[in-house]
Structure formats: structure tokens, C-alpha cells
Amino acid sequence: MAGIKALISLSFGGAVGLMFLMLGCALPQYNQYWPLFVLFFYILSPIPYCIARRLVDDTDATSNACKELAIFLTTGIVVSAFGLPIVFARAALIYWGACALVLTGNTVIFATILGFFLVFGSNDDFSWQQW
Template identity: 65%
Template sequence: MSTVKALVGLSFSGAIGLTFLLLGCAPPQYGVYWPMFVMVFYILSPIPGMISKRLSDSSDASHNPCKEMAYFITTGIVVSAFGLPIVLARNTTIAWGACAFVITGNVVVFLTIFGFFAVFGNSDELGWEQC
């Protein structure tokens, strides 16, 4: 039952994050949909971690180059997701208010992604790693 509660909570927080992203695009005073390209980073961010979990052996947990490289690539993806709206706002492609909404949405969505892997990443009974 706690798994269902966690999944519902993560779904709700993901919906809130995407709502903030849409609030940065949809209102008439902003009116451009360039910030929606941040969704590419949402899709790309968990991929290095999932690949490193598949490729790495868990014999030496203190030093694992595959996991460290995955953390590095994931950090680059997350920083790029925060940098894109700032660059677009600096270039006056989007308004600064839209930039604030997108960055708020980024915080919520990336915390949701982190929460998903914190809750479901270590459990073997769910079997999502086995796919």
C-alpha cells in the first residue's frame, strides 16, 4: 500500500512540475513555446543512471567508474535544463517570468525523478529493473 501512495504522490508532483512548465509557455503575455524543449532533458536525465545500473557490478561500491560517469553525465543534463531557460530569457526569446516558471517546474520535476529512483530504485520485488 505504501508503494501505491508513493506512486500517487510522485505522479501528483510530476503533474505540478509540468503545470509550472506550461505556465511558462501558455499565457498570452509569454506566448512562445520554446521552454517546452526542456522536456527533452526530463527524458534524458534518468538514462545514464539506468545504463550504469545495468553495466556496473556491485562488488566495489566505493569506487565505480561507470556510476561516476553516469553521475557526471546526469549532472550535465540537469544543469543544461536549468541553463536553457536562462539563455532564452537573456536572449529575449522568452520573458523572465516564463523563465522563473520553467525553473520552478525544473526543480519540481527533477525532485520527482530523484524521488522515483529513491523509492523504487533499490527494490527488487517490483521488477522494473528486469525489463
């Protein structure tokens, strides 16, 4: 039952984050859809870590170069997702209010992705690997 509550709360967090992203795009005073390019970063961010978890044997207590590289690449993707709306706002493609809404949505979405890996990332009987 705890897994279902976690899944519902993570779904709610994802919906709230996407709502902020859509508000930054579709409100009548902003009306620019350039910030939707951050959706690519939402899709790309968990991929390096998922690949590293599949390739690495987790019995070793020391750090692993493959897992460290995956965390580094994920960090680069997340920083790029926060930088893109700022670059768009500086280039006057979007307004600063839309940038703030997109950055708020980024924070919520990436917190939701992190929460997903924290809740379903352990190797117990209810794991994300069964999805």
C-alpha cells in the same frame, strides 16, 4: 500499499512540474513555446544512470568509474535544463516571468525523478526494474 502511495505522490509531483512548464509557455502574456525544449532534458536525465545500473555489479563497496561517469553526465543534463531557459530569457526569446515558471517546473520535475530513483531504486521485492 506504500509503493502505490509513493507512485501516486510521484505522479502528482510530475503533473505539478509540467503544469509550471506549461504555464511558462501558454499564459497569454508570455505566449512563447521555446521553453518546451527542456522536455528533452527530462527524458535524457535518467538514461545514463539507468544504463550504468544495468552494466555495473553493485556488490562492490568502492566507487565505480562507470557509475561516476553516469552521475557526471546526469549532472550535466540537469544543469543544461536549468541553463536553457536562462539563455532564452537573456536572448529575449522568452520573458523573465516565463523563465521563473520554467525553472520552478524544472525543480519539481527533477525532484520527482530523484524521488522515483530513491523510492524504487532499492533492490527489494518492489523495484523499478519490474516496470
